[in-house]
Amino acid sequence: MKSTLRKPIYLSPPHMSGEEQNYIEEAFRTNWIAPVGPHLQAFEQEMELLTGAAYAVAVTSGTAAIHLALAVLGIKQGDRVFCSTFTFVASANPILYQGAEPVFIDSEPTSWNMSPTALKRALSTAYKKKKLPKAVIVVHLYGQTSRMEEIMKICNKYKVPVIEDAAESLGSSYKGKASGTIGDIGIYSFNGNKIITTSGGGMLVTNKKDLADKAKFLATQAKEEAEHYQHKEKGYNYRMSNVLAGIGRAQLRVLNERVEEKRKIYQRYAQSLPFYFMPEYSNSRSSRWLTACLLPSDSDPVEIIESMRSHQIEVRRVWKPLHMQPLFQNTEFYQHTKGLSVAETFFRHGICLPSGTNMTKEEQLYVMNLLRENTRTTISQEAVIF
Numbered sequence: 001m002k003s004t005l006r007k008p009i010y011l012s013p014p015h016m017s018g019e020e021q022n023y024i025e026e027a028f029r030t031n032w033i034a035p036v037g038p039h040l041q042a043f044e045q046e047m048e049l050l051t052g053a054a055y056a057v058a059v060t061s062g063t064a065a066i067h068l069a070l071a072v073l074g075i076k077q078g079d080r081v082f083c084s085t086f087t088f089v090a091s092a093n094p095i096l097y098q099g100a101e102p103v104f105i106d107s108e109p110t111s112w113n114m115s116p117t118a119l120k121r122a123l124s125t126a127y128k129k130k131k132l133p134k135a136v137i138v139v140h141l142y143g144q145t146s147r148m149e150e151i152m153k154i155c156n157k158y159k160v161p162v163i164e165d166a167a168e169s170l171g172s173s174y175k176g177k178a179s180g181t182i183g184d185i186g187i188y189s190f191n192g193n194k195i196i197t198t199s200g201g202g203m204l205v206t207n208k209k210d211l212a213d214k215a216k217f218l219a220t221q222a223k224e225e226a227e228h229y230q231h232k233e234k235g236y237n238y239r240m241s242n243v244l245a246g247i248g249r250a251q252l253r254v255l256n257e258r259v260e261e262k263r264k265i266y267q268r269y270a271q272s273l274p275f276y277f278m279p280e281y282s283n284s285r286s287s288r289w290l291t292a293c294l295l296p297s298d299s300d301p302v303e304i305i306e307s308m309r310s311h312q313i314e315v316r317r318v319w320k321p322l323h324m325q326p327l328f329q330n331t332e333f334y335q336h337t338k339g340l341s342v343a344e345t346f347f348r349h350g351i352c353l354p355s356g357t358n359m360t361k362e363e364q365l366y367v368m369n370l371l372r373e374n375t376r377t378t379i380s381q382e383a384v385i386f
């Protein structure tokens with residue numbers, strides 16, 4: 001049944017709480033439009049409370065937060081930075097901004113995120129060659145936190161700082177801690193498709209005062225304290241505006257609700273479709289920002305995506321691993337086990353399903369029925385992937 005009356009169903013559109021206008025109005029009434037202001041400070045404090053991180057710095061995007069993280073850790077021209085391969089390009093672009101060299105690390109099957117096995121091999125190889133990285137960027141995809149205990153143990157052994165790209169995992173937790181607060185620095189994104197949004201924005205969190213101060217300093221043009229304009233270092237214009245921080249504050253109030261709703265959406269899909277769904281491993285709680293799954297090996301993700309598109313439903317492939325991108329041709333890459341790239345397997349079979357919290361139950365049922373119809377001939381509980 002093809003209905004042209006239905007409105008399109010997107011992957012993860014913005015979902016406003018209704019309170020945002022009041023916060024924006026307050027910023028206008030008090031003329032705190034820019035540069036900083038009370039909403040900005042309050043938003044940072046509220047993020048500190050929510051995550052348990054000692055310091056939060058609000059910036060213009062998640063990408064800017066990653067860039068600042070690398071800058072405050074002193075990553076410069078010629079340095080090496082390890083990064084998850086299975087992620088959005090924004091995780092690694094800032095490595096290039098710094099003139100540094102990325103090295104990509106594969107995923108593993110339990111978390112779908114960075115493989116501790118591959119990381120261990122990469123670090124011990126680098127150590128032997130005296131080419132240890134200056135940082136490791138660990139990405140928590142689709143709400144799922146990586147295996148941080150193992151990853152921190154390995155990185156601590158070599159004294160390599162860890163940046164958590166938690167752009168997709170705000171509201172998730174790992175062993176009782178907020179996702180993004182386990183490494184040296186964590187970053188979040190408030191881009192339009194994320195679990196909460198400021199229309200565009202990001203946040204850097206850390207427990208280290210010197211790193212937070214430095215990040216704020218670099219984000220405001222590295223302006224020294226002086227009567228005149230005084231600069232010793234290269235800075236950036238990365239601070240979030242007070243108006244957008246107001247939107248963020250209103251959104252923060254519904255974060256828990258959004259997580260609950262996302263988890264329900266995941267449950268409904270997982271209970272009724274014969275795909276292999278991204279697991280949630282012990283001691284972790286995923287926000288299920290996007291429901292991701294692997295199709296049976298004889299189903300073609302592209303066919304399903306195109307067919308769903310004809311019904312105005314947005315289904316997407318999972319991230320294409322960065323080591324497969326032309327931008328990162330000839331970049332070093334460490335597989336989970338020699339001869340098996342887990343991330344490449346995910347890419348071949350993986351899709352993300354509509355996960356918007358403003359999608360109604362009826363709409364989700366409609367999506368599920370269409371997906372079932374599209375895979376009718378290939379239904380098999382065993383997705384035969386591993």
Ligand SMILES: *Cc1c(COP(=O)(O)O)cnc(C)c1O
Nearest residue numbers: 061062063088090091167189191
């Ligand atoms: C969205 C996203 C980013 C970038 O965040 P922006 O706010 O869009 O700059 C970085 N990493 C991952 C994994 C993301 O999903």
